[in-house]
Amino acid sequence: MNPSGPALRRSAEALSGALPPLLVAAEHLANSALPGAHGRRRAGPGAEFWQFRPVHAGDAASRIDWRRSARGDDLFVREREWQAARAVTLWVDDGAAMGFRADPSRQTKAQRARLLALALALVLLRGGERVGLARTDLRPRAGRAQAEALALALADQDAAGAEHGAVDLHAAPAGGHVVLFSDFLGDLAPLEAALALAAARSMRGILVQVLDPVEEHFPFDGRTRFESMSGHLSHETLRAADLRGAYRDRLAARKDRLAALARDTGWHATTLHTDSAPAPGLLWLYQALGGHR
Template identity: 60%
Template sequence: MREPAALRQEAEALAGPLPPLLAAAEHLAASVIPGQHGRRRVGQGDEFWQYRPSHAGDEARMIDWRRSARADDSLFVREKEWQAAQSVMLWLDMGQSMDFASDAKLPTKADDARRLALALAVLLVRGGERVGLTNIGLPPRSGELQLLRLTTALAEGHDATEYAAPELRGAPSRSRAVFLSDFMGDIGPAREALTGAADRGISGALVQVLDPVEEAFPFDGRTIFESMGGTMRHETLKAGDLRARYLERLDARKSELRALASATGWQYTVHHTGQSAADTLLWLYTALERVH
């Protein structure tokens, strides 16, 4: 048998390097009080669900004779509830565009997306669901160990590209998925991912994460616009003249995403890094109920 001191030392070594991301996600998850998750339906299980009148074809062993004795000429079957563990796959945009924050008091889009994704995983795993991460092909699993795997992958993950492309690596057919991104790059990969998901019976939710400045476009006069990865740069002397055209294109992108989600059976919302993450988390949690 292993010595208790050695086991404790190993446990402390494992927990020591964990970033504060999990603690932040736990705190966020605790701010949301969800209802019962999963579909309530008849099946193999331990929890009593309901009595129903006996039908032709029911075996005698299925009849609850004590309940039936209280009825006049009626037989009742005692049904149990099956809470089937379902799989939810997360994809988080780790491209360089997500590293943007317009103010030191605001989190980057990536940090807010990480916290939302992990807080959702906390709620789902502790509700008996299986959660995976498509970025690294992490298959859906349940349990606290899976939360540690997700924490490590989300905290350390990074994509060298400017705008990352959604993917469903390792996602089982007829599962659910959540994509978190600013969706500011080419919409083609998102369209391809969602249509491919629909073909496999995968439904889910899109969360477009934006910084407040990206919504307001408060720039005027001489301004230099440069992408986070440095691959794009534009200088103008009249930034204010670009505002209307920029906001029109942003609205068009939102409309595209909303229409794409609707056509493929997904849900869509916008999350701003300056708003309450708890509100978006609650929306996400209930959205997954609506799409399945």
């Protein structure tokens, strides 16, 4: 028996309650930032009708659509749509440092990174692309079921004991695309190794540095105690303002290094902040990924 009335409403509420809040937020972001995004359309051996075009020299007579051609003096061919679905692999740093936020009213770096990653995945999946995570059990696939699997995986991603996660792209398909989300403030050796592997396997992608605005501006003054999110490192100073110049120089050098790594491998790099609206960042990511075709 099909549910109706109150029973149907209870079933719908139960189903919606089972969805991770991350998926709901990511769908809202994807729909508001890129409501009309779709896959890449080109003529080819697809199954869906795309358009009529005039007959070209060399077209077989069997390709002519005689019904459309009968409307006038010209002959037309019915073209079908071909979508070259990309394989896009996402990685979100699960290090303890990504749990930082200076203001409780803002998202942590991890929350913002996961939101952007899942929203980007939803937009790509909506366009017929294949999306997965950099792990063997969630390789790039298409479809709504994959969107829900990604949402569950990202929502359940626990912070690692280490301060920074180490990216590993061995599970990413050769020739595919990769988007990496991290603060990239830790040791860059794992990232350099991952980019070397990506270059050897013809993978292209984007480095997305996610920072809290406090990490960008270093507004500290006077006596301050700094402690890593993992609790493994700490430093106390009586004159925090004296460290501001050196800190900003080191952050600028790190950004320059990330830009150089991206440039040398044909990737893009950007920095996004947790106090900014996520929609412009998502739009930039989608457009930057669209350039890698």
